Amino acid sequence: MRKLSKYEKETIINWNEGETIASIYTFNASLKRRLEDFSRKYPLLCRLERSTPEGSVTYVMDKSRLSIRLVPPYSEERLAAAREYAKEHGFQVIQTEEKIA
Template sequence: MAKLTKYEKETIILFDEGEDKASIYTYNAGLRNRLAAFSKKYPDLCRLEKSCDQGGVSYVLDKSRLSIRLQPPMSEERRRKASEYAKQNGFNAKADND
């Protein structure tokens, strides 16, 4: 079995206005972990439908539990403050490479 490229590792979210369920198919490791934890904690709201040999998973969940959040870009002032906070609190991993 051939290894999938990053372009082939999709995340697909499907739902329609007539149903109360949503389907999420993903290869994204972070999302897979979040869905697994959510389905374990709330099995009546989210369940694993299938998993693929190449690492993809498909979950069905209550559509009311799904949220898509769009975040505006950070202003330069906010970016500067976040950078200062990170440096003061030990989140300066990039400085090791500079």
């Protein structure tokens, strides 16, 4: 068993319009913890289907419990307000290169 690169450690969320379940395959540690917690709390809605030695898990869950949240970019006004708040409350300002959209 070889170590996988970060590129190979993917997350795949799959469902179709004909079924009521969604399948989630992931290596992401945060998502794995959230799915594990959810499946313990709601075993009728979510269950672990498979776990691999490489570190991936596959969960099957009721797709009505799954949502995708799209977050728009912050406005210049909100960024300016956040910068001002950080300066007033002693947060360190870190200069970064502008992100490429």
